[in-house]
Amino acid sequence: MSQAFKTVDLFAGPGGLAEGFAAIKDDKGKRPYQIALSVEKEPSAFATLRLRSFFRQFEDTPETYYAYISGKISRDQLVAAHPREWKAASDETAMLELGTEKATAWLDPILDGISASASIGTILIGGPPCQAYSLVGRARNRGIQDYVPEADHRHFLYREYIRILQRLEPVAFVMENVKGMLSAKISGESMIDRIVEDLKSAGGKPDSYVLLPLVANQRSGHVRHVIRVEDFGIPQARHRVILMGIRADVFSRSGIDPVKSPSLTSRPTRPSVASVLAGMPNLRSGLSKIADSPDAWRQAVVRAFKDASTASRRDGGWLTQVAKRLVEYSREFEAATNLPPRSSTEVTPLADNFLAAWLADDRLLALPNHESRGHMQGDLARYAFAATFAEVFDRSPKADEFPKGLAPNHRNWTSGKFADRFRVQTWNSPSTTVTSHISKDGHYFIHPDPKQCRSLTVREAARLQTFPDNYFFEGNRTQQYVQVGNAVPPLLAKQIGELLLEILRMADAD
Incomplete structure (x- = not known):
């Protein structure tokens, strides 16, 4: 043909x-x-769509495209360099x-x-x-x-x-x-x-x-x-x-x-979450509604892990295993001299060869759209518990498995309608469906690494959706999440x- x-x-x-x-x-x-x-x-x-159409005009992608998606030049400069395309x-x-x-x-x-x-x-x-x-x-x-x-x-x-x-x-x-x-x-x-x-x-x-x-x-x-x-x-x-x-x-x-x-x-x-997220640059979450800084985050997350541990130990039973690991993590945070950043442009390899052949681009100067969002102090303890529970039991906890001390003030929390209100994407399974709802909150898309204590970034969601790493999403972060989830x-x-x-x-x- x-x-x-x-x-x-x-x-x-x-x-x-x-x-x-x-x-x-x-x-x-x-x-x-x-x-x-x-x-x-x-x-x-539409802005994302048009930029990708521009990308496809070239058999050999110009360096200016990579400079643009890494923030080194403006869109006007990109357009001026390639008006025909x-x-x-x-x-x-x-x-x-x-x-x-x-x-x-x-x-x-x-x-x-x-x-x-x-x-x-x-x-x-x-x-x-x-x-x-x-x-x-x-x-x-x-x-x-x-x-x-x-x-x-x-x-x-x-x-x-x-x-x-x-x-x-x-x-x-x-x-x-x-x-x-x-x-x-x-x-x-x-x-x-x-x-x-x-x-x-x-x-x-x-x-x-x-x-x-x-x-x-x-x-x-x-x-x-x-x-x-x-x-x-x-x-x-x-x-x-x-x-x-x-x-x-x-x-x-x-x-x-x-x-x-x-x-x-x-x-x-079946590929797993680890197929595309393992090895990506570690990030910390931000702090929502209060001043954010590395030291403020350390204090907040230490408190979150201790609160989650106390609540788990208080309920006892099988949650004692989770409580023990939560304490260990809180001590690691207290002793840490370097904390991960909120964003990273580091380009890292993928372990899954089939997906790497599709997602990776050796010419990338920087990994785009990989920045964490901010979370409220009260949710950090729930994220810490949920991700640590998933690490221990290789599945995300249901609402009725949360310690009573971490139950949010939600009218339907015990109704069974929102059993997955806080859901961890576990390393060894495919993720749950990435939807546009990720733009509203990250509770359904908690990162599997407890020590990052956050929801997924746009780039992580994009990898789960198999958008190549050189696919740049325009707009603000909320708009980017919606684009990824609807695709x-x-x-x-x-x-x-x-x-x-x-x-x-x-x-x-x-």
């Missing part, structure tokens, strides 16, 4: 799907997918709120131009916003007075994806969303049933697209489209619905039995793109 499929990415976020597709090369070093357009409405995510990136990306009249008026002629210039066809990828489908989002919506699901436009943003699918008539599409989509209903109607039928008939007649499961299994119904990303080399337990469709006229040429179509190849072992893991996207390419080659789509 000597030419490239022009690829359009909708609801792109920071560009996880496009990153995976664009990274694929054939045996001649050519890229079979050319990202023709990526669309995102949120300004900070920056213009190409600006032409390839658009900050639009899809579904609005203004966006449609601008977008449709662009799509028509992409379609007309695509000699072997187009590919459509993207994931309409998932807040209305996710279980957490639906629970939150039920708590909103006078909330009417039928009036929530987020339920129907997938229709804009369908509208563009109908206009573009791509050779194939990939649509990603949360697993909660399977159980979402509007006016008693299953949303996944409606979405699947709309996708299949987007070519103007029933079954104009053939939907293929990405994973080989014996499951039936829509659940066959659920991907467990930890089975495919991603160090994170993330379960998503991914719908891949091939235009029926193209698929018919492949000779593939839809029931026995090619599928993603699982890896023999599709790029390394998974690459595997999906490779599978799709295999099927298209069998169909001889060119």
